[in-house]
Amino acid sequence: MKVSFPHMGHLYIPLKTLFKGLKLEVIAPPPISQKTMELGVKYSPEFACLPLKINMGNFIEALEQGADTIVMAGGWGPCRFGYYAQVEREILQELGYDFKMVVLEAPDSRISELLLQLKALGEKASVREAYKAIRFAWKKLVAIEKLEKTLEYCLPRAIDKNYMETVFERALQAIDEAESQQEVEKIAQESLREMEKSPCKGAEVLKIGLVGEIYTILEPASNCHVARCLGRLDAQVSRSIYVSDWVNDHLFGGYLRKSNHKQIIQSSRPYLNYEVGGHGRETVGSTVDFARRDYNGIIQIAPLTCMPEIVAQSILGKVSEELEIPCMTLYFDEHSGAAGVYTRLEAFVDMLQRKKNLSSSPLLLEARA
Amino acid sequence: MNLYLGVDIGSVSSNFILLDQNGRLYRKLYLRTLGNPVKALKDGYASISDGLDKQHGKIRAVGSTGSGRHLAAVLLGADVVKNEITAHAVAASHLFPGAKTIIEIGGQDSKIIILRNNIVHDFAMNTVCAAGTGSFLDQQSARLNIPIQEFGDYAVKSGHPVRIAGRCGVFAESDMIHKQQMGFPVEDIIMGLCEALVRNYLNNVGKGKKIEEPVVFQGGVAANRGLAKAFEKILGLKINVPAHYEVMGAIGAAILAREQIELSHSPTRFRGDNFVLEGNFTSNSHECSGCPNLCEVVCIKRDNEVLAYWGDRCKKWESSIKQPREKLKVV
Missing domain, CATH: 3.30.420.40 (ATPase, nucleotide binding domain)
Structure with a gap:
């Protein structure tokens, strides 16, 4: 059995580790490229959202490389995503691929069922081995996110931004290849130190909260690398969603570590008191939370036609007005022209910067006029 | 000087x-x-x-x-x-201190900028549709065989603008053709188009934004007096067109x-x-084969000296040129 899976940010590293630990052969899809997009767009329904199109591209490329089993997440609720695994299987079968699709229905806080599903995948592994595999994958995931957060903090402050990104990329590759937990910890520590040591600008940077749909937030190829662009524009980005939080909240019922999910949901009141599917409620709650933590601005990102985010967008206007925090929404689809996105990001950062300067020195305004 | x-x-x-x-x-x-x-x-x-x-x-x-x-x-x-x-x-708040809303319509872009205390408070740009922009007006003026410079003059002569669907450029065009074949005067059709474009702009670009006076209308399309008039009619506000609207x-x-x-x-x-x-400036592009992204990298040269690369996502080419000294932040 040769297993493959869809890409979502750097999730491929822990997933590879997990499947290897379950004694399965893994074929990770090639990194998302223009070709992936083209394949995905060609074989997907036109009105489906970008995540489905990228999934399709990933699957086709993985199957071409010899994968015969695809592991895909399922789900429930008003977001269309829950149905994507089924749609994708049908399309791929119609295209003539011979493969097995394993849909992991993520039951909220029922770890036993997930373990059974994983166990069914890893027939060759013992329960003990499966447990070890999950543990090791989790370690890698946590290490990667620490690096991601450090990059988000250091990139806007760094003088040599290319160097900062190089250190990060190198660390990712090393973690991907690491064979033991000790090794992962060592790589993470060394790289963190290297990033924090790099020369920085003294000035205070802008803080921007990135909220929105989970896939768009986690997969940089689907969002024209907004987080990096903002970092290069000297703005520090904090995301509303990190994979480990999601895994902790939804797969392990908050068992692994302290979770702030309940507090985020609570923050969405009184603006949005109901679940609207997807991460709509989290988007509103996180915006409120970022505003209370004195962030300078919010950028909401989502794939075009994402219903939960459209609902959230219509509510963000009121949040923005009442809590006095600027919000901008960007929708992404298959277009490759990043220039338009970049112009909007630059203008948004300019706006925040000028507002900030003004609040610290009202004289500047008169000096300019 | x-x-x-x-x-x-x-x-x-x-x-x-x-x-x-x-x-x-x-x-x-x-x-x-x-x-x-x-x-x-x-x-x-x-x-x-x-x-x-x-x-x-x-x-x-x-x-x-x-x-x-x-x-x-x-x-x-x-x-x-x-x-x-x-x-x-910056230009609008320089020439119109205290301006609160800027409507800017250019060739492919249209934007709304909300100013408070002379700084940008909020903004939006057209996302999926270029129906209301200069290019579309250009196209229509060519189709009607009226020079674009005179387009606005025709519009303001209209007494009873016809109703034209403004949601989409294609629908607007077919509506215009339909009205033209029914025999409506060309001035009324052009003014109808202006009003349709204003409605399109307000629904797509200006949605959810509070448009307050003073309003400044700038960008190449502000040359069209018909559009300024349509904005005034639909918004019920006075529209200021700066003297140098096209170069703001x-x-x-x-x-x-x-x-x-x-x-x-x-x-x-x-x-x-x-x-x-x-200098003799040339540009050429090549497909970088460094990774599966196959970025199209553009190279700008002056005679034989490479001035800049762009288009690569990983910045490998872009950063291969010596960067000018660290930019100081504009305040």
């Missing part, structure tokens, strides 16, 4: 302006880009700088904006490279460049006449 050059290279037009020491417009130039921004830049620079030395005018700083701002920055050596939103907002982006870029030079006390990066006028 100290002069500040502002350049706005847009999809349809390339604008050049010179500001004097007192922030007054000294010269302006509006050219069509005609798909060749390098030529537009060379020609534009040649005519705007013509005879400057004789009058002892000297360019102290250069700012560029518009979708071709990076190209302009490379060819001229710009001190400030700014997005169109910031540039337009360039004015903003020049103001920002001046600000940058004065605050940082650094010398300008402007490369001088010879660099722009005597």
Whole structure:
């Protein structure tokens, strides 16, 4: 059995580790490229959202490389995503691929069922081995996110931004290849130190909260690398969603570590008191939370036609007005022209910067006029 | 005399302006880009700088904006490279202190900028549709065989504008053709189109934004008096069209460049006449085979010297050129 899976940010590293630990052969899809997009767009329904199109591209490329089993997440609720695994299987079968699709229905806080599903995948592994595999994958995931957060903090402050990104990329590759937990910890520590040591600008940077749909937030190829662009524009980005939080909240019922999910949901009141599917409620709650933590601005990102985010967008206007925090929404689809996105990001950062300067020195305004 | 050059290279037009020491417009130039921004830049620079030395005018700083701002920055050596939103907002709040809303419609873009206390408070740009922009008007004026310069004059003569669907450029065009075949006068059809475009703009770009007076209408499309009238009718507000509405982006870029030079006390990066006028600029592109992204990397050369690369996502090519010194932040 040769297993493959869809890409979502750097999730491929822990997933590879997990499947290897379950004694399965893994074929990770090639990194998302223009070709992936083209394949995905060609074989997907036109009105489906970008995540489905990228999934399709990933699957086709993985199957071409010899994968015969695809592991895909399922789900429930008003977001269309829950149905994507089924749609994708049908399309791929119609295209003539011979493969097995394993849909992991993520039951909220029922770890036993997930373990059974994983166990069914890893027939060759013992329960003990499966447990070890999950543990090791989790370690890698946590290490990667620490690096991601450090990059988000250091990139806007760094003088040599290319160097900062190089250190990060190198660390990712090393973690991907690491064979033991000790090794992962060592790589993470060394790289963190290297990033924090790099020369920085003294000035205070802008803080921007990135909220929105989970896939768009986690997969940089689907969002024209907004987080990096903002970092290069000297703005520090904090995301509303990190994979480990999601895994902790939804797969392990908050068992692994302290979770702030309940507090985020609570923050969405009184603006949005109901679940609207997807991460709509989290988007509103996180915006409120970022505003209370004195962030300078919010950028909401989502794939075009994402219903939960459209609902959230219509509510963000009121949040923005009442809590006095600027919000901008960007929708992404298959277009490759990043220039338009970049112009909007630059203008948004300019706006925040000028507002900030003004609040610290009202004289500047008169000096300019 | 100290002069500040502002350049706005847009999809349809390339604008050049010179500001004097007192922030007054000294010269302006509006050219069509005609798909060749390098030529537009060379020609534009040649005519705007013509005879400057004789009058002892000297360019102290250069700012560029518009979708071709990076190209302009490379060819001229710009001190400030700014997005169109910031540039337009700066120009409007310079000429209309206290302005609260800016409506800007250009060749391919339309934007709304909300100002409070002379700084940008909120903004939006058209996302999926270019129906209300200059290119579409250009197309319609060509179809009706009316020069675009006279389009607005026809519109304001209308007594009873016809109703035209403004949601989509294609529907608007077929509606116009239908009304024209029914025998409606051309003035009423053009005014109807103006009103449709205003409704389209307010629904797509201006949705959810509080439009308050004073309102400034700028960008190339502000030349169309019909549109200004339609905005006034539909919004019920007074619309101000600045004297130099078509070069506001360039004015903003020049103001920002001046600000940058004065605050940082650094010398300008402007490369001088010879660099722009005597160089032979070429651009070529190749597909980078470094990874499966297959980025199309564009290379800008002056004679045999490589000036810039762009288009690579990983910045491998872009960072291979020696970076100019660390940019100081504009305040």
